[in-house]
Amino acid sequence: MTFEVKNGCYRYPGTERQVLQNICLHVESGKVLSILGSNGVGKTTLLRCMMGMLKWNSGESLLDGTPLRQIPERELWQKIAYVPQAKTSVFSYTAKEMVTLGRSAHLKMFELPSAEDEKLALACMESIGILGLKDKQCNEMSGGELQMVLIARAMTSNPAMLILDEPESNLDFKNQLTVLNCIQELSRQRGISAVINTHYPDHALQIADDALILNRDGTCVYGESTEVISEENLNRAFSVRVCIRSVEVENEAFHCVIPISSRSAAAQ
Known part of the structure; x- marks a missing residue:
């Protein structure tokens, strides 16, 4: 699978400032791209534009050479899975129930998850080491536990690419390492590509093949992580x-x- 952004530009409606200018990036199967930038620079906006949640003012996102706007939504979300920032859950779902929700892209309208869907959800939880959480309520979990549950939920759709928004933020050292190791294993051993927003340049250097640094003027620096994440660029x-x-x-x-x-x- 190949995911690309070609000359993506975006500004918020009613404003003149270009938040993103001529963004170009390329992600192959099994590769990790880290996106860095200061607070408020537009990292989450970039993710939303990449996935088609926000419409580029010019430029486009492509999946295997096909513009995302030409791909049926259900088909798109079977190939790409989004993992939002883990915040305290207000839902009393168990971990198993939350992970099973990830199968929604494969279900018809009003169709309930089957026994096979639940079996797959448990298998995804086991594969990243959180099967022991299956009966725990999401609103009783730590940030690290909930983040891993959200990753497992994304995995149930059997995606070719994961897009993660600050997956290690607000976690302690151990949970940060757990999340990073999980992402690295998914990319290296299963060939799943990953795009990660992060505030930690050292994390990007640890797991990312490529990096993109957003500047406040909307421009970016993009390339191999060891070249892009330099003292000068930071x-x-x-x-x-x-x-x-x-x-x-x-x-x-x-x-x-x-x-x-x-x-x-x-x-x-």
Whole structure:
């Protein structure tokens, strides 16, 4: 599967400022793309435009060469699954019930999930290590537990691509690592591509093949993650002076991104 955005431009209705300008990106099967940028720069807007939830003012998104606008909605959501930010659930669904909802793209109107759908939901939960949560109420879960449930829900549609909006935000170290390892395993072992919004450049360096950094003027820098996530590009996008270092642990290299000072402080 190949997903592309060609020259995507977007501005909010009634405004003149281009939030996104000439965005181009390319995601192949089994690859991970990380999207970075400061708060309010338009990362979630980019995801929504990519998926067709918002309409590009110019440019387009394509799946295997076909514009998304030409793909029937049900067919599209069988191939692409969206994982929103995990926030406290107000629903009293059990984890099993929540995950089974992911089969909706494969069901007809008013059709209820079958025993096979429920079996698949449990299999998806087991595959990412959360089967023990199946009877737990979603409104009683931690942020990390709920995030994993949402990933399992997305997996039940057997997608070719996952799009995740800040999947590791507001999680502790352990849960961040659990989510990152899950995404990495899905891409490397199952060939599922992933697009991830993140606030963590070091996470992007850890799991992403490519990266896209959004600047405040709507432009972007896009390419291989190790080239795009540089001290210069992060300084420009975040107005923060950073230092990037590589640390080797048990014969494996890890990249550390260390913020040194804000641009205003550095100028004093």
